[in-house]
Amino acid sequence: MSTLLLTGATGLVGSRLLPRLVADGHDCRVLVRREQPLPDGATAVLGDLDDPTTLRAATEGVAAVVHLAALFRTDDEAAIWRANLDGTRHLLDAVTAHAPAARFVMASTGNVYDHDQARPGQEDDSCHPTAAYPASKVAAEALLRESGLTWSVLRLPFVYGEGDGHLASMPTLAERFGLHPAHTYSVAHHRDVAAAVRLALTGALDGRIANLADDAPVTVYDMARLAGSPIDGSAEPLAHPWAGRMDSSLLRSLGFRPAVPTIWDAAAQGIL
Template sequence: MKTVLLTGATGLVGSRLLPRLVDEGHDVRALVRGEAALPPGATAVRGDLADPASLRVAVEGVDVVVHLAAFFRTGDEKAIWRANLDGTRNLLDAVREHAPQARFVMTSTGNVYDADQARPGRESDPCTPTAAYPASKLAAELLVRESGLTWSILRLPFVYGEGDGHLASMPPLVARFGLHPAHTYSVAHHRDVAAVVRLALAGTLDGRVVNVADDAPVTVLEMARLAGVELGATAEPLVDPWSGRMDPTLLRDLGFRPEVASVQQAAREGIL
């Protein structure tokens, strides 16, 4: 088992991943800025990605850094860049100086792919995002790839499950962004995000950028329905039909098979 530093441990993904890492026997440190309720067996380590000096104690002696922390629910673009790019830079610097042998696993986003792509996004595709969140994550990916550390990057889609409330957030987004009911998105359950992190901890994904997604993309209409909302019908044409879609072939070629193959399976098993 490994000593793991987890950033973003109290977020949507981190709060589900953290207890799984503990249950698997890892010695898990959670980087927190203040008081945080953590599961038994996890250790809170005070630190701030904006404060390089505070990261030394957090990284010393770790085998793996799993960097989930990200910032995007704001209109403050400068804050997004500071958190996602500068924060990653500070963490990489600390690992290089104090734990250069550690693996560095970073989660990124499928939003880096261009909206007008001609098929589901592949890891080798050129990406030219303009919005602050995906652009800052893509820039952070480059820092990781050029860090000289042993690294892997996991591009996550819409992550859901285990009562996290994410599906319930879809209906308000339909009105806010004018989402087409027929638009499909790649998704992944928390169980499978954890399974991919497990592969990264083992070194299976070293030196790779991989798309994480289950077997069946899901429409906005279906996501809203699962959240208890029926959307109105429309005959309007669908624009940019591949936006939000990711090709998970590379991860399958590396041996990954999702435990939760679709949202429909999750609904049947009561794990939404």
């Protein structure tokens, strides 16, 4: 049984991923700031990415790291940079010191791609995000690539499913960010985030950045409708039609196939 460190285990993605990693047979260490209930097979290790002196116990001797911890929906840009860049730097330093042979899988975001792109974002596109969250993730990706560790990056789309509340938040997000109802996003179900992480842990993605997305992007209008809170449509022209869209053909070429091909399949199965 291999020992794996998971950060961000209490977040939207991590709380769904952790039980699956345990079920796969991993001995999971979970980095937490305070004691809290975890699934059987997971062990809490107290530590904080803000404090490098606390990370030895979490990282020592692990075979793999899945780094999900991130900060994004806040107006405190300095906090975003501390969490996403400095926190990643501290974790990389600890892994380099205490588990240099570990495979390091980091979650990033499809928001790194430029909003005015002329097609779905591809992994080798030059990215120049201006918002703190995607900019900090691009910088963290660069730290990982230069770390000397065995690494891979999964750029995640809009993740949903299993009653996580993310889909239900779409009407509020649409209002807050002024999203056009026809704006279309790449999406993925939690089951497929887990499948992509499993693939990365085999080494199939070593040294690569890979986009994750299901078979069919979906509009803001349809997401709100599926969430049970319809929003008004619009016939106004859509600016930046490719923003939020990712090309996932690289990941597919490496063996990934979505278990939940579309959000409509998730609705039919009752797993939204």
